[in-house]
Amino acid sequence: MTRITGKTRILFILGDPVAHIIGSSLLNEHFAERSIDAAVSPLHVAPGDLPRAIDMLRRLHNVAGFGVTIPHKIAVIPLLDSVGERGRQVGAVNFVRCNPDGTLHGDNIDGLGFAGGLVAASVTIRGARVLQAGAGGAGRAIAFAMAEAGAADLTIANRSPDKARELAEAVSHAYPSCRTRAGNGDPAACDIAINTTSLGMKSGDALPMPTDQLPEGAVAAEVVMTPEVTPFLAAAAARGCRTVGGKAMLLAQLRAASDLVGLA
Ligand SMILES: NC(=O)c1ccc[n+]([C@@H]2O[C@H](COP(=O)([O-])OP(=O)(O)OC[C@H]3O[C@@H](n4cnc5c(N)ncnc54)[C@H](OP(=O)(O)O)[C@@H]3O)[C@@H](O)[C@H]2O)c1
Structure with a gap:
């Protein structure tokens, strides 16, 4: 104590x-x-x-x-x-x-935390093709953070497509070098697949995106912290993908929070 x-x-x-x-x-x-x-x-x-x-x-x-x-x-x-x-x-x-x-x-600092969690897991964001499910609060922060960290390509899929479109336009405007669009995207053509929705917290939740096409070398990353291994991460791991759980985002946010208040 x-x-x-x-x-x-x-x-x-x-x-x-x-x-x-x-x-x-x-x-x-x-x-x-x-x-x-x-x-x-x-x-x-x-x-x-x-x-x-x-x-x-x-x-x-x-x-x-x-x-x-x-x-x-x-x-x-x-x-x-x-x-x-x-x-x-x-x-x-x-x-x-x-x-x-x-x-x-x-x-x-949500986006800084998420990107920091990927970096801590030795994931390269620069030049990556990112497929993101979700455009809520965490999703907005993460989309900007992926573009800021140099992702080459970002596709945002969301249950409410208008929110995905609005977010894609805002990210494109802020980071024109990242090709950003709304849509379902092609899991087979992504390097990093991200769940930013709350799907996976409750048993019986649908998967946030189809995982059967994820390439073996892709990284699957998650915002949901409980359970630690969500069905999305389990399905991606079963395909041979590397996985990064939601706790990595929270741990990296601790560093970002102390930096922000000058206590690093
Ligand atoms: N690891 C961390 O440090 C950290 C930090 C922040 C948040 N989180 C987690 O991130 C998750 C999202 O939080 P948030 O603040 O972004 O929530 P939010 O603003 O309410 O957004 C929720 C997102 O999930 C989608 N969604 C919810 N239920 C769905 C369903 N049944 N089918 C399809 N899509 C669905 C929503 O789609 P619509 O737009 O269509 O509603 C939206 O994209 C939560 O699990 C939260 O605990 C983790």
Whole structure:
């Protein structure tokens, strides 16, 4: 257990509900392993109380920053003083730095986390052909992150095709060098296949994309953390693909969060 003193930098994770939050515990372990004098706790904030909570946090001098989770990721944006490029692209913020002058800077680190998890698993994104299922919150962040990391080609498939089209257009506009389109794509012609949907969390969920055509040398990567081996990863592994589970994204986000608040 971290020894918390008056010198300890304090962080929170704001959500409603908070019972499921494990990021605070992982961040505490991350800080303890690196001998960083910081401690994190979930903070249960109802939507109607968010403006008051944010106003209070900016006045507290030993608060280094805070994570933001459901349902606050979009609502927090107008309450901040500045938002980074990734947060603006995604349209949602999930981590905020409290600056010494009381200003608050937020950004979205989901995509950095996902790309960081791939890199930690020695996956090369630059030049890759990526097939992504999903265009929700995590999907938006990951699509921009794949293009930013130099993917050559990105196909986005989503149950609601309008969201995939809108996302593909936004990514194309921001990163013209990545050929981005919406559609079902061809699993046989991809190097990295990504599930960014919530499919796989519940038993009996459909697969996020057909896996029977995935090439043996492809990488299959996942956002879902529980179960650790989703049916998508199991099916891809059975075809001889390398797999990267959802926990890799979370672990890489710990580094990105400490970087953002200056506690790396
Ligand atoms: N590993 C990590 O660190 C990490 C971080 C963030 C999120 N996540 C996980 O990522 C997943 C998605 O989260 P999110 O915040 O992006 O959620 P979200 O914004 O609600 O998006 C959900 C996505 O899943 C699709 N989807 C949901 N049910 C479906 C179904 N029955 N059939 C086909 N598609 C379906 C949605 O399609 P429509 O657009 O058609 O609704 C959308 O693309 C969750 O499992 C979450 O726990 C993991």
